[in-house]
Amino acid sequence: MQRLAEQILTHAEGLPEGAPLAAKGLLHLGSRAGVDQALSRLAERGQLIRAGRGVYLRPIKSRFGTRAPSVEQAVEALAAQRGEVIVPTGAAEANALGLTTQVPVRSVYLTSGRSRTLSLGKQLVELRHAPRWQLALGKRPAGSAVRALAWLGPEQAETALRSLKQKLPAAAFDELVIAAPQFPTWLARSVGKAAHV
Secondary structure: OHHHHHHHHHHHHOOOOOOOEOHHHHOOOOOHHHHHHHHHHHHHOOOOEEEEOOEEEOOEEEOOEEEOOOHHHHHHHHHHHHOOOEEEOHHHHHHHOOOOOOOOOOEEEEEOOOOEEEEEOOEEEEEEEOOHHHHOOOOOHHHHHHHHHHHHOHHHHHHHHHHHHHHOOHHHHHHHHHHHHHOOHHHHHHHHHHHOO
């Protein structure tokens, strides 16, 4: 068993920071039961961080001690591993685009996968399942705008769109207009109005 744990740690050290480990990706090292048990023991010893059900991360060692990988890196790596779309929430996007001064306190992301919570050291990261239209344009500027508008809601959408038309590159705003048929009626109508102003 010790040999399997060492092999898993060696494999983990070869991965980039924040890359998740899952038992399915380690079956070349041993049986499923053996890999599960080794991962669990490594997490108990603090050599791996159990981020969520079946997801483990290698802690980052620095001169100040060990820490969990950054939330952004862990979320990006998880998205790549699971084949999911994972993007910041509308509140975070609205703040980044300058549409609000509110700064989200919790780390919340929208996902095409199931809703769940990851724990990165002492920080909890919430992944919320989102409708497909909010994830349609991914991490591109137009996608950020869609999520920000969804968060702001119908009352503030038209004002926000006037501001976005000035801030976004023309190509990104055009992409938003082209994708409008996928959006709920209130948002599609607002985007259509903004395009013709």
